[in-house]
Amino acid sequence: MNFLGDVSISDMRVVPRVPAWARPRSEAQSDADAAYLAGAALISLDYLVREAPAWAGVWRMRLALKSVVAASRLLRRADAETDLRDAHVFRSVGADPGPAGKVLLAWRRLASRSATLDEDVVRSIAELLDLKWDGALAEVLANAQEMYGSQRSAPTIAAELAASAYRARPDAELLAYWLADAVLAQKFHWPVPIPLLAGQILSPVLRTGKLGNRIRPGETGWGRAVFTAYAQAAADACDLGIDLDKRAGRLLEVAPRLRAKGSAQVVKLLLEEDGLPASWSSAKLSARGARRLFERLEELGAVRELSGRPTFRIYGL
Incomplete structure (x- = not known):
């Protein structure tokens, strides 16, 4: 389901890993x-x-x-x-x-x-x-x-x-x-x-x-x-x-289940920004609604709380 118009779970790609032999060693080169x-x-x-x-x-x-x-x-x-x-x-x-x-x-x-x-x-x-x-x-x-x-x-x-x-x-x-x-x-x-x-x-x-x-x-x-x-x-x-690919994959997997108005915009921003405040709001989504949405996404394992605080929280992949 392409719920964002141009982003969906099918857009995920295999992320290359730099092989061990191509990584710098401790000894002089x-x-x-x-x-x-x-x-x-x-x-x-x-x-x-x-x-x-x-x-x-x-x-x-x-x-x-x-x-x-x-x-x-x-x-x-x-x-x-x-x-x-x-x-x-x-x-x-x-x-x-x-x-x-x-x-x-x-x-x-x-x-x-x-x-x-x-x-x-x-x-x-x-x-x-x-x-x-x-x-x-x-x-x-x-x-x-x-x-x-x-x-x-x-x-x-x-x-x-x-x-x-x-x-x-x-x-x-x-x-x-x-x-x-x-x-x-x-x-x-x-x-x-x-x-x-x-x-x-x-x-x-x-x-x-x-x-x-x-x-x-x-x-x-x-x-x-x-x-x-x-x-x-x-x-x-x-x-x-590689880490973000897994996290984004989970976010895109659960996104079609979200029912809150404005949730598609939140998902898109989570794929673009380092973090969003729990108080984020838009014309379609109130700050209270956003908090509930972030908490729901956290329960689903689709986002993390990044600040480590009980208040003024920040959410991101």
Whole structure:
């Protein structure tokens, strides 16, 4: 039963899993090994992106959230996933989202729009990241088009663009990660970028040397680190996809049983958004009706409560 008009249980696909041999190992790897792993893992991810599963929206939003949890460490913060989700879900229209909230908005924009390095778009991202736009960043962006047109591999270009942004403006490290994922998506011709590289900021794959210091864009070993990071990020993204595919399958299985007006819209949003507040409402569904609907979906094993609280609850796949 195609109850959403364009989404049904028949739209579910087999989600590829990155094989064990294509996942980064703990021991040191050569540049060639790292490039090979990145290529193999990104092929699986590319297949998944092109399948365009019904749950692609929530998948990208979860990856955006993961990226910002890691990126917040660069802001000398320790924002947890639940804190960031709360701040976003319950933020009033027009309210200041705060430093971490602005970073989340930047990565949500990355994960919800076509891959583009248009200056107006990138300037708006720089503003969210509290960066003053200047000639140095404009030049990085202008050179990005030349990089994109080269025949080098997508991860190579992503690493070089991130390094050029960091060299031009050491305070633009977060923007460097954002630009890397944007140009990677362009090279793969993905309709919407997938948040990947920033999610590995805290991972051992972006640490180097005996002390395990975090490697900065452009430092010695940066290229190999980026290849390894993309291999790990692609594997993590596919693993998340496998989990969401099962959860979305259950949601689409029970959806035809729902009788509440407006339930189809709720199901569609659950496939697109990281989480919805229990107080969500629409012209067809009151906040009280939505609460009952979410509780019913939870009873059916189709959604989870994400906040862990008895009040101000948030539901999602």
